[in-house]
Amino acid sequence: MKTLTARRFRNSGIAIVAALLLVWLSGAMTTALRDTARQTGWILFSMICFLAAYNLRKKLPFLPLGASATWLQFHIYVGLLTAVVFGVHVGWRIPNGLVESLLATLYLFVFASGVIGLFLSRSLAKRLTTRGDEVLFERIPVYRNRLQAEVETIVFEELDEAASTAVAQFYADRLRPFFAQTRNFWQHLVQSNRSRFGLLNEMQAYRRYLNDAERETMARLVTCVEAKDDLDYQFSLQATLKYWLFVHVPLTYALLVFAILHLLLVSAYSGGIS
Ligand code: HEM
Structure with missing residues (x-):
């Protein structure tokens, strides 16, 4: 040094x-x-x-x-x-x-x-x-699709078992667009966590409409949201370095x-x- x-x-x-x-x-x-x-x-x-x-x-x-x-x-x-x-x-x-x-x-x-x-x-x-695991830039879309598929499986399993559609509704409104593509490119570049914490806070607040089983499902979704946000972070920084x-x-x-x-x-x- x-x-x-x-x-x-x-x-x-x-x-x-x-x-x-x-x-x-x-x-x-x-x-x-x-x-x-x-x-x-x-x-x-x-x-x-x-x-x-x-x-x-x-x-x-x-x-x-x-x-x-x-x-x-x-x-x-x-x-x-x-x-x-x-x-x-x-x-x-x-x-x-x-x-x-x-x-x-x-x-x-x-x-x-x-x-x-x-x-x-x-x-x-x-x-x-x-933040997040260092992933190969070219592999990022593959990991993103995998995460999206995992989230959909969790939501559909929940839909089969639960009496209410609360989790599925939240997924359709807030999570599907988030998982569909890379998000918050510029925020990640300037190291801002506003969107991440905004979404996680919404998920936390939504818990009051859910029963115990649905809350557990929501906790699994929180883990997926964090992983997807880390992936977006990697994408944003690596794309800038590359381009x-x-x-x-x-x-x-x-x-x-x-x-x-x-x-x-x-x-x-x-x-x-x-
Ligand atoms: C003013 C005339 C300049 C010209 C014509 C020029 C041209 C180039 C070229 C042709 C490359 C090769 C890129 C590649 O093939 O990957 C390059 C890379 C680079 N240049 Fe310049 N450059 C100039 C000034 C500067 C200045 C002033 C800086 C910084 C103080 C700079 C920093 C870099 C860096 C960091 C790389 C990438 C190195 C790497 O990732 O391997 N350049 N530049």
Whole structure:
């Protein structure tokens, strides 16, 4: 743990020194009336190509391209450093021109999605271990169907034996929609238990209309509700961990396309790529 903190400290230090150096160098060159846009543009483009190459590294794990964990470390620090290079490149101003504005917007979205994704992957991965059994994402629908079938069996058994339809009525009104599909996606993501406790409180309050046998059935249903809610929690967190990359990666490719377009336009106006 200590080495991890030390490594983060060292890497952050290197990134900060590199950022300061870059800002200082660009300031010095501007004072000497030298245009830095070309140099910073190429540095930024190379950094973005390196960051995008992480996708290839993940797609070709069999090639001897170094450990994925090392790539991720470089990815994070180089990714953060691009913010400074980008700022220097655009002169800390909002760019004008259609391609430049689109390019800047794309860059900001890729950067923001990276930072948010990093935060999510760190925090959600920890939270996943705190509630319910860790289940394979692809198996979640199977477990949900199983739970729904179990609940229906309990309710129908009760209906056969009991004189009243109170439990079946509660199931039809409140539990069937709950078990039919994943529920409370956003609440689970922000760690809110409001719906869970709301439903459990309703079940508790409903007990006053039930006889002893029906109360026992209701207790079994409570266990199923808790298990289904835990499953929804796992779904919500795992889906977010999985799908944030579906924003980060396609935007990366759009960014590369616009960066190349920008490069071609700039070189057409300035008489060649150099
Ligand atoms: C600004 C330019 C950036 C580009 C072009 C870029 C591009 C990419 C690409 C192509 C991947 C590979 C995804 C895959 O194939 O699974 C990726 C993953 C990732 N990026 Fe970025 N990224 C950028 C910035 C950032 C920043 C600033 C951060 C965070 C500070 C970040 C954090 C991550 C993380 C955490 C992953 C997923 C790693 C994993 O789960 O293995 N990225 N990025």
